Amino acid sequence: MAKETQRQSKVGMPVAFVRREEAPLLPPPPSQAGLIGWLYKNIFASMSDFGSIGAAVKSVLMAGLTVILLYFLATQFYGLLDFALFSAVWSDPDGVKREACWTVEQGGALPAGWHAACWPYIAAKAKFIFYGAYPEDQLWRVNFAYVVGAVMLVWVMIERLPYRKPVGLLLLTAYPVLATVLLTGGGFGLSATTVGIYTILGLAAITFGRLGKLGRITGPLADLAQIAGVAGWVLIFLAAILVLVGVDFNLPAVDTRDWGGLLITLVVAITGIVASLPLGIVLALGRRSEMPVARFLSTVFIEFWRGVPLITVLFMASVMLPLFMPEGVNFDMLLRALIGVTLFSAAYMAEVVRGGLQAIDKGQYEGADAVGLSYWQSMRLVILPQALTHVIPGIVNTFIGLFKDTALVSIVGIFDLLGAAQSTLADPAWSTPVQGITGYLVVGMLFFIFCFGMSRYSMYMERKLSRGHKR
Amino acid sequence: MAQAQQKTDRQADDATVVSMTGVNKWFGQFHVLRDINLTVQKGERIVICGPSGSGKSTLIRCLNRLERHQDGEIRVHGIELNNDVKNIEEIRREVGMVFQHFNLFPHLSILENCMLAPVWVRKMPKAEAEEIAMHFLDRVKIPEQAHKYPGQLSGGQQQRVAIARALCMQPQLMLFDEPTSALDPEMIKEVLDTMVELAESGMTMLCVTHEMGFARKVANRVIFMDEGQIVEQNEPEAFFNNPQSDRTKLFLSQILGH
Numbered sequence A: 001m002a003k004e005t006q007r008q009s010k011v012g013m014p015v016a017f018v019r020r021e022e023a024p025l026l027p028p029p030p031s032q033a034g035l036i037g038w039l040y041k042n043i044f045a046s047m048s049d050f051g052s053i054g055a056a057v058k059s060v061l062m063a064g065l066t067v068i069l070l071y072f073l074a075t076q077f078y079g080l081l082d083f084a085l086f087s088a089v090w091s092d093p094d095g096v097k098r099e100a101c102w103t104v105e106q107g108g109a110l111p112a113g114w115h116a117a118c119w120p121y122i123a124a125k126a127k128f129i130f131y132g133a134y135p136e137d138q139l140w141r142v143n144f145a146y147v148v149g150a151v152m153l154v155w156v157m158i159e160r161l162p163y164r165k166p167v168g169l170l171l172l173t174a175y176p177v178l179a180t181v182l183l184t185g186g187g188f189g190l191s192a193t194t195v196g197i198y199t200i201l202g203l204a205a206i207t208f209g210r211l212g213k214l215g216r217i218t219g220p221l222a223d224l225a226q227i228a229g230v231a232g233w234v235l236i237f238l239a240a241i242l243v244l245v246g247v248d249f250n251l252p253a254v255d256t257r258d259w260g261g262l263l264i265t266l267v268v269a270i271t272g273i274v275a276s277l278p279l280g281i282v283l284a285l286g287r288r289s290e291m292p293v294a295r296f297l298s299t300v301f302i303e304f305w306r307g308v309p310l311i312t313v314l315f316m317a318s319v320m321l322p323l324f325m326p327e328g329v330n331f332d333m334l335l336r337a338l339i340g341v342t343l344f345s346a347a348y349m350a351e352v353v354r355g356g357l358q359a360i361d362k363g364q365y366e367g368a369d370a371v372g373l374s375y376w377q378s379m380r381l382v383i384l385p386q387a388l389t390h391v392i393p394g395i396v397n398t399f400i401g402l403f404k405d406t407a408l409v410s411i412v413g414i415f416d417l418l419g420a421a422q423s424t425l426a427d428p429a430w431s432t433p434v435q436g437i438t439g440y441l442v443v444g445m446l447f448f449i450f451c452f453g454m455s456r457y458s459m460y461m462e463r464k465l466s467r468g469h470k471r
Numbered sequence B: 001m002a003q004a005q006q007k008t009d010r011q012a013d014d015a016t017v018v019s020m021t022g023v024n025k026w027f028g029q030f031h032v033l034r035d036i037n038l039t040v041q042k043g044e045r046i047v048i049c050g051p052s053g054s055g056k057s058t059l060i061r062c063l064n065r066l067e068r069h070q071d072g073e074i075r076v077h078g079i080e081l082n083n084d085v086k087n088i089e090e091i092r093r094e095v096g097m098v099f100q101h102f103n104l105f106p107h108l109s110i111l112e113n114c115m116l117a118p119v120w121v122r123k124m125p126k127a128e129a130e131e132i133a134m135h136f137l138d139r140v141k142i143p144e145q146a147h148k149y150p151g152q153l154s155g156g157q158q159q160r161v162a163i164a165r166a167l168c169m170q171p172q173l174m175l176f177d178e179p180t181s182a183l184d185p186e187m188i189k190e191v192l193d194t195m196v197e198l199a200e201s202g203m204t205m206l207c208v209t210h211e212m213g214f215a216r217k218v219a220n221r222v223i224f225m226d227e228g229q230i231v232e233q234n235e236p237e238a239f240f241n242n243p244q245s246d247r248t249k250l251f252l253s254q255i256l257g258h
Helices: A002-011 A034-047 A053-086 A097-101 A119-131 A136-157 A164-184 A192-213 A221-246 A262-287 A292-306 A310-324 A333-359 A362-370 A375-390 A392-412 A417-424 A435-466 B002-012 B056-062 B085-094 B110-120 B126-139 B155-167 B185-200 B212-218 B236-241 B246-256
Strands: B016-027 B030-041 B045-049 B071-076 B095-098 B173-177 B204-208 B221-226 B229-234
Touching: A034 A053, A053 A435, A097 A119, A119 A136, A119 A262, A119 A417, A119 A435, A136 A164, A164 A221, A164 A262, A192 A221, A262 A292, A262 A333, A262 A375, A262 A392, A262 A417, A292 A333, A310 A333, A310 A392, A333 A375, A333 A392, A362 A375, A362 B095, A375 A392, A375 A435, A375 B110, A392 A417, A392 A435, A417 A435, B016 B056, B030 B056, B030 B204, B030 B229, B045 B056, B045 B212, B056 B173, B056 B204, B085 B095, B095 B155, B110 B126, B110 B155, B126 B155, B155 B185, B185 B204, B185 B212, B212 B236, B221 B236, B221 B246, B229 B236, B229 B246, B236 B246
Parallel strands: B045 B204, B045 B221, B095 B173, B173 B204
Antiparallel strands: B016 B030, B016 B071, B221 B229
């Protein structure tokens, strides 16, 4: 201590200091703010240090590399634009089909060496690429289902609109029924007995549940009554669905074998996405449960479905499953694929959600317990909102993976977007060297639009949900 | 439900809030609580102190089943704590807890933190829950922060919110688990002031804390724990001025020595 004082006094620095006036608050230098700041931080920061020879060499190299990369990007991007837009053939006014996209060497009118998109081919095949073999005069049903779904989805996503919750609820309950009826034609002619049994069972379960609530049922049966109360409503709901899809709306039936193209991709992906998230959440909770049976079953389910390739699942569903079924029982092929895809991605989803649950501080569970919330309340109100927010990137990752994996259903004879586009390539009437590239370009663009859309929306959600409670 | 209500009513005029008889608890091989016998009367303010690892936090965490005891009997408001989820939920409704690390819900605003349990557990209408929440936020002197999120508040403010959140359930008993240990020195006072005020209002309190000034000021009884046992308990004056056990003397000399 004494040494320190000596040293300071030797240098002549005063030890005591009292600030008499406030240090002024200054605006940041231009390299920190505004457009210049942005450019500096994001582009020029690595190439503007000329303090030493080494730094100067690095700066120059960086600048050179940037220019080269920009040039490379620009030419590639121009090449793509040129292929898809500038040099492309846009119409086939004479109705000559493939010859519209032939060069002089091939017998057409286009200059030699021409290589660009052939859009008339896409126009001619658009119906098949988007709807498969769905009957032409019934397409309005698909489009109507699209429009209703899109309007409801957008409604739920825009925060300023009123009634978002009821619309969301309808989107998850009534809309699937509506879409099923519209797309298949409904009128499944399910027996009145089935509906009757569901209704009676449902009413009985609800009554049992009510009795439990009123305290008429005690002991171990009380918990059962609580579950029965919920199950009863589910049964009634199922009965209502059965009635709705059973009613004959006078729509011609369209077999799912005639569905195809983007329609199949959307049906499989959306069903998979909507069903796999709740299923995954339940499985994740099950795997972390303190009840050994729930934990064991969830773990077995997850490990089984994660350990099998999706292709195997689809093959099993299409080839093996019918062998185990009794004679005459026949599941719809698309339904089988849907179930396979859903269970498969639910297993992945479960692990993503479990990661989020793992990241929640033990104090949050204790805080929720201490104020008296029940297990399900604390999960729904405290734990899951935080856990799911943490893993939005992982969830959307699984969604996007699922969306693209739908292309695999084409190996069991279901024509999804990719499968449908591929099958149009076999048409000799449009056979040209650029046919394949044009087709795949369209498929790629469509996949990209949906996946990129999901990605952007998830980033928006992340920003929105992290607002206010950053730690 | 009706039965449960009766049970609570019957206990309301009974003066015993907590009774622990021969309670033992182990973490694996480690015997954390050894033969704990403790009775808490309505309106009592008890401070539990002791070296770290002595089991004092575990003791109060057993009272609302954040930890389960393996042996002995614990009754809170006459309801026995056992594996029956109904009993546990009933007890948790009547017992508020404040944690060392606040454990506020970061995704909910201050007001929502306070309203959550009354709305979902007590099934209170939202307007009423909000009124009660604002009343208690007012009492801990931060009504103006109601619409902020926990992450935007200082540690002391967060802890006061945590106290308000627990009070919104209008509990019969408040447990404090080292409420000031995670706070900066300049924020400890504001939390202690809130706790003193609460004590003066007649709340039954069980506080695990190292704040001996608080113990002297408001406690009826100070309990000293070591190695999982209650070593000594007495009125604060006698406890601090005339400790009987050597372990208590050593502990007091260590924490009051500097």
